[in-house]
Structure formats: structure tokens, C-alpha cells
Amino acid sequence: MPVFLLVAAGLLFIASVVMMAYARYCFVTYSRKLSDCLDGMIAGRKDIEFEEEEDSLIGRVQVRMRQLYEIMQRRTEVSQRNQKNLEKTISDISHQLKTPIASIRTYQNILLRPNIDEKDRIEFLHNAEKQVDKLEFLIQAMIKMSRLETGIVNVSPMKESVYQLIEAVVCDAALKAEAKNIGISVDCNPTLTAYFDKRWTTEALFNILDNAVKYTGNGGNVKISASATDFFVRIQVRDDGRGIEAAHITEIFKRFYREPSAAESEGVGIGLYLAREIITKEKGFIEVRSKPGAGSLFSLNLPIEP
Template identity: 45%
Template sequence: MFYSSSSKGIYISWAVLWIFTFICFCCVTFQITEKWSLRLLLLGFAGLFQFIALLAVVALRRKIVYFSESMSVCLDNMIKGSEEVHFNLETETLMAKLQIKLKRLYDIMKNNSNKNMSEKIAIQRLVSDISHQVKTPIANIKMYNTILRERSMSWKKQQEFLKSCDIQINKLDFLLQSMVKMSRLETGVLQICPKLYPIYDTLAEALGEVLVNAEKKNIHISVQCDPLLVVNHDKKWTSEALYNILDNAVKYTQEDGSIEIKVDKWEFYTKVDIKDTGKGICEKNQGAIFKRFYREPEVHDEEGIGIGLYLSREIITLQKGYIQVKSKPGHGSIFSVFIPNH
């Protein structure tokens, strides 16, 4: 019959107690009896049971030593952060029960350590990305400032350099604002508050910010959306997410191109399709475009820092939605934004 280690310990304790009780009984009986044969018999029994008790104590001590050494080895390996810490989880001994608890603690500590390492790497990458994004505008501003300070030039030329400085300053300001939004979204400081609101109005707000640039490139924009279609979403931040996608569509669509926007209500989601006739994105890079500071190699000449689509995905994800992209180089792109209806 199988007994756990704790049950065995109880039985051993009772056995030792019974043995000592019997020895005491033998000693008392030895004192009150006058028969030497009975006395010798009692002495024999007392000696035998003392020997058994001694063996039990030795066995118990060995178990305690084994237990403490095993626990010490496990704890030492956990402290060192060893990749492989062996736990005996197949038996129901006291040692196994404690090792199960230790294994859970070890797994939690290991997961936390891996998470901290991932966060550290992410922070290092973020600092590197920010440094890279800030470096060029600051270098340009310093260069323009040096030229204005050390060279004599006409008023018209000065205005050209000042305008160039303004462009670089605006880039830095845009980067700073984007970083603030990104930080607030990631840390949970910024709360998304979905409410029932016409998606047409949200879309109109996003479109209003890209119309000027679209008109400069003679890009035709068409919209198919029911003005009365109500969707549960955060108007301000959903407009921001749609604007970032529309801004990219305008930015990477050639002159005389077109952008089509179509909104359909499904059973669980409302789908917003934004289709353009731009450069398109090769399939292997379609997953990377939602990363922070990612930009396609062939579009580095265009304005931008590579945060827009990242912010769009974060905003929509926080509303329990998602974004899909279909694209082919030279044939434009379709960004599909799925927003939960309820």
C-alpha cells in the first residue's frame, strides 16, 4: 500500500513514542518484580526496542539530511538561474510536494526574468530608434544655423534657410507628439472610451486632415458609407488611427491617383476598407509595416518617421479590433480596419 512521506513521518513518530512508552513500562515492571527470569526478559525487550528506536532515529535523520540537501541543491540552482533545474514530480512525497511549489515559483521567476530582459531589449531598441530619428533634423538645424550665423546672404536666401529650419523643427515636433501618444497608449495612461457614434463623422474628421495634400497631388477620394451607421468606438482616437492610414495612402499614391473608402457593417464588426493606387507593399514586408519606426527602403525620401501605422494598430487593438492589409507592388494597397459593433 502506498503512503505519502508525511503519512510515513506520522507513523514513525507514533512508533518511536510507542517504543519509548514500552521501554518505560519495562523499566517500571523491572523495579517491582522479584523474578530474575522476568527481569532478564524485560531487559532483553528493553534493549531490543532501544536498538529499534535507535535505527528509527538514524533513518529519520537520514531522511532529514537528504531532504535538506535536496532542497539546498534546488535552491542553489534556482539562485544561479540554471537553465535546467530537476524536480521530482512523479511521487507524492513531502519532498515532491515542496518541489512542485518550488517549480511554480521557479517558472514565475524565470518568466519575469525573460519579460524584464525583453523589456530591456525593447527599451534599448526604442532609444536607438529615437536617436536615429532625432539625429538628422538636429544635424540639419545646426548646419542651417551655422550658415546663417557665419555667412552673409540676401534676405531671400535667409528666408529659404529659415523655412528649411522650420521644416526640421516641425519634424522634431511631430516626432515628439507621436512619441507622447505612443507612450500614453503603451503605459495605459491614455484610456480608450468607446461610445456609440456615427462612423461617418469619425471618417469625415480623418479625411479633413488629408484633403489639402490630396488636392495638391490631384488624388481623387471616393467614400461609400451610410451616414446613419452607428458603431461603438472612441471617436477621437479612431479618427487618429484612420488618419494615419489615409495619410500614408495620400503620401505614397502618385499624382492623379485615387483612394476609395468603403464601410460595411457585418454581424460582429464594421469593416472600413481604404484602397489606394499607390506603390504597394511586397508580401514579406507587410507584417513589418506595423512596427515602430519601420519604413520601406524605397520611400525614405518621403516625409515620415514610421510611427503612424504602429499607432493605428495599437488604437484599434485597444478597442478589441484589428487591421488587415492586402497589397502588391505596383498595384496599390487595401487596409481593412475592423471595429467591433458592440
């Protein structure tokens, strides 16, 4: 009996040693894998192997680690993208401000001349005033753009009257249209509604109507119509202006982009960019059809339901 107990005790001891060794091995393996994963996450590596299919403690932990890692990666990518956008915005602003500031300095130097003619002085003062107006417009447009891009201002769509939206925009554009003898006609059911942020959508639609008036010749016509589809209300702005080259249609919504043929017209290339940003944030979209010499058709699609 004592011999049996000794043998049993010996086997139990050996089993305990083996189990302890195995436990130590598992712990070391677990620690190594966990450490490797953490090192990879810290280094930002994209080739980290997560043993999610393994039904073990390390497998379950690595499932959570993978989820955490993906969240960290997405935030890093967003941060990097925002940094690039900020750098580009600063570069664009610097470039856009140079021209009016240089012009104002030139007019200032001329006006400081002691023997300048009164007629010339008045002309240069008017020119300087135009550049100041351009500078003010540019700064205001950039403020709106940056507020939208950085999320400082979020659009808040509500059920609104499409007719009242169009009416307000036409009223804002009336003076410029009258100066060029351009007729603006409206075809919209007064009961038509859609979901949009009234303030920001007024800005978007005005930018498109303003462009239509700007690039339509004296005595031309602009027509605004609105109709409901299955999921959207489509507001169309049609003009009989000079139109847009097919090669430039995909470019016109880029920030600060100006079509070569529009270089002599006023503007800085922000209006259409802002319009698209606003409508996109409202879960809508803008379509464009145009042909050189035959005018353009801009379609704003606003959601009927939230």
C-alpha cells in the same frame, strides 16, 4: 517477566534509534533537495528537477516552488525584453533625431553669414522651419509610441460609432487631400458600431488614411468603407496610389521602417507601427493587400463585442 520487559525495552530502543536515524535521513535528504532547488532558482538554471509526482512533503513543496520559479522566470524574461526594447528605442530615437538637428545647425550657420542675400535668407529660414516641424512631429510620435509600449496609457475600448470615427478621420485628412486634389469617398452605415478606444483608434485610422493620401498621386482617389463580419467590423481604406512591393508588406509595420521607394516622401516610419500597436491592444488586427502601380488596401478589424 523482567527478561521479557528487558527484551521489549531493547527492541523499542532499537526501533526508536532506527526511526530517529530514518527521520534524520529524510530530513537531510529533504534539506539537500530543497537547497539544490533553491540554488538552481537563484542561479537562474533551466534544468532544475522538481519531484512533483512524488507524494511526499518534498514533492508538495516542490510543486509550489516550481510555480514560484515559473513566475520568477516569466518576470525575468519580461524585464530582459523590456530592457532590450528600451535600448533599441533609445538607439532609434538618437538616430532619428540626428538628421533634423544636423539640418537646423547647417541652416543656422548659413544664416549667421553677414553677406547673405535676403532671398536666400528667407529660403533657409523656411527650410529650417520645416526641419523644426519635422522634429516636433517626430518627438510627439515617439511620445505616443513610448506611452503605448510602456503601458503608461492603456486603450479603453467602448461601444462606439464607426461612422463617427471615419467622419472625424476624414475631416482631419481633408486639407492634405484637397491640396493634391484627391477625392475621399465614404461608404458606411451610420448605425454601425464596434468596441474600440475612440481617441487611439482615431490616431490609428488617421495614420493609415494619411499614408493613403501621401502615396496617392494628384487627382487620385481614396475610398473608405466599413462592414460587419461575424466577430469584427472591417474598416477598409483603399487607394489607387503607387502600391507596395510584396517583399516589403511584412516590414511596413516595423518601427521606423520606410520602404526604399518612399525615401523622398515626408515621414519617419512610425505611423503604421503605432496603428498596429493600437489595434492589437484593442484585440483587433490589420490586413494589407497591395500591388505596385495598382494601389493598396488596408483593412482594420475591430471587435464587435468586448
